[in-house]
Amino acid sequence: EVQLLESGGGLVQPGGSLRLSCAASGFTFSRYAMSWVRQAPGKGLEWVSAISGSGGNTYYADSVKGRFTISRDNSKNTLYLQMNSLRGEDTAVYFCAKGGSGVVTSFDYWGQGTLVTVSS
Amino acid sequence: DIQMTQSPSSLSASVGDRVTITCRASQGISNYLAWFQQKPGKAPKSLIYAASSLQSGVPSKFSGSGSGTDFTLTISSLQPEDFATYYCQQYFSYPFTFGPGTKVDIK
Numbered sequence: 001e002v003q004l005l006e007s008g009g010g011l012v013q014p015g016g017s018l019r020l021s022c023a024a025s026g027f028t029f030s031r032y033a034m035s036w037v038r039q040a041p042g043k044g045l046e047w048v049s050a051i052s053g054s055g056g057n058t059y060y061a062d063s064v065k066g067r068f069t070i071s072r073d074n075s076k077n078t079l080y081l082q083m084n085s086l087r088g089e090d091t092a093v094y095f096c097a098k099g100g101s102g103v104v105t106s107f108d109y110w111g112q113g114t115l116v117t118v119s120s
Numbered sequence: 121d122i123q124m125t126q127s128p129s130s131l132s133a134s135v136g137d138r139v140t141i142t143c144r145a146s147q148g149i150s151n152y153l154a155w156f157q158q159k160p161g162k163a164p165k166s167l168i169y170a171a172s173s174l175q176s177g178v179p180s181k182f183s184g185s186g187s188g189t190d191f192t193l194t195i196s197s198l199q200p201e202d203f204a205t206y207y208c209q210q211y212f213s214y215p216f217t218f219g220p221g222t223k224v225d226i227k
Contacts, residue, residue: 045156045218045221047217062215105169105211106152106169106216108166110164111163113163
């Protein structure tokens with residue numbers, strides 16, 4: 001059974017940093033691209049970042065480029081999102097999502113999310 | 121960036137109704153289109169990928185169609201567990217983008 005468990009969310013001041021983790025199990029982690037998707041309170045879904053299975057290719061939304069860094073440790077089956085220079089508009093539930101099979105894929109499984117609140 | 125729109129933004133329907141949601145991309149995306157269902161306070165659930173392929177375990181009352189710029193999600197007979205918000209998403213190119221969502225509630 002595929003499981004994705006996010007952690008690391010919390011309250012942080014504007015300008016601060018936070019690192020999110022997503023522990024994966026139930027599949028061969030290194031074979032699949034992974035993404036982070038966020039949802040601000042009462043709003044829709046926003047894709048944030050993606051990383052290839054090997055970790056060699058990364059992609060970012062313009063809204064986080066230069067501030068967030070996605071990475072993965074395939075030996076630990078864990079996905080990360082390092083978030084720096086946080087702003088109020090980064091307040092959201094952050095979901096990790098597993099890519100499906102194939103070269104170009106969407107998501108097939110999602111974690112339950114972790115809440116990040118940026119406020120003084 | 122590819123912009124995604126959905127219509128309607130919300131709809132009220134009764135149990136047993138056939139419901140259709142439309143999604144439009146600002147440029148052609150072939151069939152790189154997915155649909156997700158989200159209930160309040162829960163993570164999204166993947167329903168359809170490649171415009172018309174059902175994810176494993178998704179009931180056949182859900183169906184998707186379309187290619188290029190225009191897509192539809194149809195629920196053949198709405199059940200109480202189907203009341204939720206539905207999002208389309210393009211994965212033709214980065215940045216991936218979602219539609220704004222369609223909320224389906226009980227009439």
